[in-house]
Amino acid sequence: xxxxxxxxxxxxxxxxxxxxxxxxxEVEWRPGLNVTSALMDIALNPVTADGHxxxxxxxxxxxxxxxxxxxxxxxxxxARMACSTLIENIEQPVRIEPLSKFPLVRDLQVDRSVLFENxxxxxxxxPVDGTYDLGPGPRVFPQQQEVSxxxxxxxxxxxxxxxxxxxNEETGFVGAxxxxxxxxxxxxxxxxxxxEERLRALAGDGGIQECGYAQNCVEVCPKxxxxxxxxxxxxxxxxxxxxxxxxxx
Amino acid sequence: xxxxxxxxxxxGLAGLxxxxxxxxxxxxxxxxxxxxxxxxxxxxxxxxxxxxKNLKGEGDTTDKHxxxxxxxxxxxxxxxxxxxxxxxxPAIIDLLDRMGVPFNRTPEGLLDFRRFGGTLxxxxxxxxxxxxxxxxxxxxxxxxxxEAEGKVKKYEGWEFLSAIVxxxxxxxxxxxxxxxxxxxxxxxxxxxxxATGGIGAIFGKSTNSVVCTGSAQAAVFQQGAYxxxxxFIQVHPTAIPGEDKLRLMSESARGEGGRVWVxxxxxxxxxxxxxxxxxxxxxxxxxxxxxxxxVPRDIAxxxxxxxxxxxxxxxxxxxxxxLDLTHIDRATLDRKLGGxxxxxxxxVGVDPHVEPMKIFPGMHYTMGGLWVDFxxxxxxxxxxxxxxxxxxxxxxxxLGANSLVSCIFGGFRSGPIALDFAKSASAPEGDGGxxxxxxxxxxxxxxxIKNEGGENPFKLWRELGxxxxxxxxxxxYNAGLQKADEKIVSLLDRYKRINLSxxxxxxxxxxxxxxxxxxxxxxxxxxxxxxxLRDESRGAHYKPDFPDRNDEKFLKTTKAGFTGDVAGPRxxxxxxxxxxxxxxxxxxxxxx
Numbered sequence: 001x002x003x004x005x006x007x008x009x010x011x012x013x014x015x016x017x018x019x020x021x022x023x024x025x026e027v028e029w030r031p032g033l034n035v036t037s038a039l040m041d042i043a044l045n046p047v048t049a050d051g052h053x054x055x056x057x058x059x060x061x062x063x064x065x066x067x068x069x070x071x072x073x074x075x076x077x078x079a080r081m082a083c084s085t086l087i088e089n090i091e092q093p094v095r096i097e098p099l100s101k102f103p104l105v106r107d108l109q110v111d112r113s114v115l116f117e118n119x120x121x122x123x124x125x126x127p128v129d130g131t132y133d134l135g136p137g138p139r140v141f142p143q144q145q146e147v148s149x150x151x152x153x154x155x156x157x158x159x160x161x162x163x164x165x166x167x168n169e170e171t172g173f174v175g176a177x178x179x180x181x182x183x184x185x186x187x188x189x190x191x192x193x194x195x196e197e198r199l200r201a202l203a204g205d206g207g208i209q210e211c212g213y214a215q216n217c218v219e220v221c222p223k224x225x226x227x228x229x230x231x232x233x234x235x236x237x238x239x240x241x242x243x244x245x246x247x248x249x
Numbered sequence: 250x251x252x253x254x255x256x257x258x259x260x261g262l263a264g265l266x267x268x269x270x271x272x273x274x275x276x277x278x279x280x281x282x283x284x285x286x287x288x289x290x291x292x293x294x295x296x297x298x299x300x301x302k303n304l305k306g307e308g309d310t311t312d313k314h315x316x317x318x319x320x321x322x323x324x325x326x327x328x329x330x331x332x333x334x335x336x337x338x339p340a341i342i343d344l345l346d347r348m349g350v351p352f353n354r355t356p357e358g359l360l361d362f363r364r365f366g367g368t369l370x371x372x373x374x375x376x377x378x379x380x381x382x383x384x385x386x387x388x389x390x391x392x393x394x395x396e397a398e399g400k401v402k403k404y405e406g407w408e409f410l411s412a413i414v415x416x417x418x419x420x421x422x423x424x425x426x427x428x429x430x431x432x433x434x435x436x437x438x439x440x441x442x443x444a445t446g447g448i449g450a451i452f453g454k455s456t457n458s459v460v461c462t463g464s465a466q467a468a469v470f471q472q473g474a475y476x477x478x479x480x481f482i483q484v485h486p487t488a489i490p491g492e493d494k495l496r497l498m499s500e501s502a503r504g505e506g507g508r509v510w511v512x513x514x515x516x517x518x519x520x521x522x523x524x525x526x527x528x529x530x531x532x533x534x535x536x537x538x539x540x541x542x543x544v545p546r547d548i549a550x551x552x553x554x555x556x557x558x559x560x561x562x563x564x565x566x567x568x569x570x571x572l573d574l575t576h577i578d579r580a581t582l583d584r585k586l587g588g589x590x591x592x593x594x595x596x597v598g599v600d601p602h603v604e605p606m607k608i609f610p611g612m613h614y615t616m617g618g619l620w621v622d623f624x625x626x627x628x629x630x631x632x633x634x635x636x637x638x639x640x641x642x643x644x645x646x647x648l649g650a651n652s653l654v655s656c657i658f659g660g661f662r663s664g665p666i667a668l669d670f671a672k673s674a675s676a677p678e679g680d681g682g683x684x685x686x687x688x689x690x691x692x693x694x695x696x697x698i699k700n701e702g703g704e705n706p707f708k709l710w711r712e713l714g715x716x717x718x719x720x721x722x723x724x725x726y727n728a729g730l731q732k733a734d735e736k737i738v739s740l741l742d743r744y745k746r747i748n749l750s751x752x753x754x755x756x757x758x759x760x761x762x763x764x765x766x767x768x769x770x771x772x773x774x775x776x777x778x779x780x781x782l783r784d785e786s787r788g789a790h791y792k793p794d795f796p797d798r799n800d801e802k803f804l805k806t807t808k809a810g811f812t813g814d815v816a817g818p819r820x821x822x823x824x825x826x827x828x829x830x831x832x833x834x835x836x837x838x839x840x841x
Contacts, residue, residue, distance in 0.1 A: 014753065014755065015755045015756075030492055032491065032492050032596070032597075033492055034492065034493065034596075036493060037492045037493040040493060040707070043707045043759065044705065044707045044708055044711070045705075046750045046751075053750065054750070055750055055751035055753070055759070056707075056750065056751060056758060056759050058756045058757075058758050059758075060284075061459055062284050062288050062289075062290070062458045062459050062460055063288075063290065063292060063293050063458045063459075064458070064459065064493055064494045064496075065293065065494070065496045065497075065592055065596070066592070066595065067292045067293060067379065067382055067588075067592075068284070068288040068289075068290075068292050068293075068458065069287070069288055070284065070288050083493075084595050084596065086596070086598070105429055105756050106429075106755060106756035107756075109756060112285075113285070113405075116285065116287070116393070119390075119393060120393055120396065120397050123394070123397075124390060124393070125349075125390035125391060125393060125394045126347070126348050126349035126387075126390070127394070128344070128347050128348055128391070130273060131269060131270060131273055131344055131661070133340040133343065133344070134343070134344075134347065135343055136343045136346055136347075136360075137343065137346035137347040137348075137349075138347075139357075139358035139359065140351075140354055140358055141354060141356075141358045142353070142354045142355070142356060142358075145351050145352070145353060145354045146584075148349075148351040149351040149376065149377060149383075152351050152376075152383055152386060153379065153382070153588075155292075155382075156285075156287055156288075185349070188349045190347065190349070191349055
């Protein structure tokens with residue numbers, strides 16, 4: 001009996017300077033098969049659909065349950081997490097490419113460290129006095145926790161940046177993920193001590209005014225972060241901050 | 250004098266906790282991680298973190314937390330460090346709260362707590378069902394702050410290969426490999442802390458992340474560090490069976506009222522909601538009336554095995570049971586368990602709000618690990634370990650929600666102690682052995698990249714996983730363990746004929762994996778042979794041929810030392826510190 005198979009087309013590139021080429025693969029279909037498992041199948045038997053020996057695919061992955069944010073890639077043209085993309089829910093052949101807005105490392109692996117640099121620039125942390133025992137933190141009512149928690153669910157996958165028309169070298173736009181973290185920390189009773197600095201960091205070139213409200217970010221976010229809400233809230237705060245700074249001279 | 254440099258390997262909760270303490274004390278840190286630290290396996294922890302804050306008026310105390318932990322671990326843990334951890338836990342929660350972790354709250358704005366396995370108290374603070382993620386982010390943010398201040402330098406995308414050990418046997422730094430350029434480099438340091446997590450990958454499929462190979466622990470084990478209680482492996486009762494991994498379904502599902510059941514009639518193929526209450530067997534509630542669905546994990550796992558394999562009551566004859574949340578209202582489920590319900594729905598395609606989940610036990614946690622003293626130091630002076638990669642807080646079985654607290658506590662302890670060690674250490678002679686160690690690693694790499702043979706490393710790994718899962722998880726027999734060891738020895742032999750289909754020197758993931766695989770194979774033997782030696786049943790280690798705990802012979806820590814000999818590691822038994830709580834029989838059908 002012939003086993004059911006899955007057709008994959010994967011964009012390969014051995015290094016940042018090497019030419020890119022597509023390779024076709026065929027792996028056995030199983031119920032619940034996800035894209036990362038298909039990539040693991042190729043590592044077990046690195047041979048293309050037409051029988052040529054090749055190398056295992058280089059890609060980032062870790063938790064395989066959509067919480068570490070590693071395995072973002074373009075699958076059938078859409079930025080998404082490879083682990084939570086089940087083959088049975090998508091069209092074949094499955095076309096897999098690296099994210100296009102970040103420096104390529106190899107095959108499906110890209111360098112997304114720009115996001116972590118952005119988080120540094122906006123001081124995305126609560127400046128505690130020290131780690132010694134200073135008693136409990138400030139009281140936080142459940143209503144406020146229910147605003148913070150979804151923002152704190154950002155897995156840094158960078159899908160929102162990949163799909164944003166404004167996220168490119170020309171604008172230097174920080175992207176939605178960083179803006180959402182600004183909202184998170186500006187709303188924290190202690191974190192808001194840096195509110196003005198964060199807003200100023202988003203006020204210049206590459207800041208929040210680069211956003212063109214395409215709303216692709218909120219649609220693509222695998223964790224359903226309220227990104228457009230965060231952008232409009234922070235936009236308003238940045239404008240107020242600019243006005244204050246202007247009046248203060 | 251400039252502050253000494255400390256190296257921390259691993260950027261999960263334990264590693265980041267160590268980094269924060271060192272930076273705060275004025276030390277400088279090089280932090281190594283295979284993945285960007287924010288993507289470490291700690292993100293997968295779901296249910297919560299334990300601390301006896303007693304905010305529910307139940308009279309909970311740190312002493313009760315201590316007793317539950319020791320009892321839950323079947324008396325195998327050394328009591329002094331566990332006592333210290335339980336006493337420190339409330340202040341750790343306060344600190345995390347101050348750092349901005351979005352813990353769930355009571356209407357008054359205080360921390361909310363829920364129940365977890367192995368205790369009768371509401372002792373578990375939680376942030377939805379993604380507590381590990383939220384805790385890791387809080388520590389990651391603090392480390393980013395120190396990074397911005399220049400106190401921490403991150404080496405993300407570097408893999409630890411070995412410790413640099415000088416001629417007197419003291420750790421003087423590490424060797425590591427850049428996973429993009431494949432560059433090998435020696436990094437000197439005044440002390441080294443390993444915080445490299447669990448070893449799930451040696452079981453093939455587990456709830457662990459891809460990076461949890463135990464490779465770093467195995468490397469220093471082969472350099473002379475003891476590996477303790479390797480045979481104690483936690484199999485979590487409720488995981489979603491999967492093609493590529495077993496996805497955890499948090500104990501918090503039961504903490505919030507989830508019930509485990511099977512149809513009473515074998516082969517009953519009605520849809521779960523068509524089966525009336527009277528025809529359902531809530532076997533945990535029936536067998537363990539006092540703790541019910543919240544018995545510790547080893548107990549729940551064996552009960553599920555029994556109901557499936559002895560009583561033949563698995564759903565549709567398959568190895569699966571129901572975990573049912575459908576009697577709880579949607580708003581409560583979403584507020585308290587949203588994250589894990591989303592995982593089930595995404596990967597199984599069924600909505601657990603309306604349909605009971607189908608689950609089965611899966612390898613989850615490594616109680617054993619690098620042997621350390623009460624100061625978190627291995628037997629190699631200057632080499633410390635913290636978090637899941639060391640052995641000292643959970644004995645023979647870990648209680649749910651104790652891992653996050655043990656990681657942070659171990660990290661907090663190890664950081665300042667390592668810094669003090671480095672301050673008082675003598676200067677190394679010459680390069681401290683760095684050049685010799687680097688040459689040894691370069692030779693291993695050179696041999697591996699051009700090795701000729703027909704073995705695919707990923708296939709060898711799959712065979713290892715199958716063997717370990719079959720013989721060294723829930724139920725163990727000496728004959729099976731012997732077979733598993735023979736299999737590992739044969740895999741080590743076949744490893745010599747490994748062939749990398751990729752011989753390039755840029756981001757070569759098969760090469761990195763092949764290096765890990767060798768270490769995984771060596772470490773597997775400590776699990777299997779430790780289990781074989783221990784002719785008793787204790788916590789997660791269960792042998793039907795020796796069904797009782799035997800304190801006289803085995804109230805001992807197993808210490809494995811590497812020999813390099815085909816006979817395998819040398820095993821010795823060490824007394825356990827039981828100075829506070831006298832061992833007593835462990836049972837969960839009645840209050841303890």
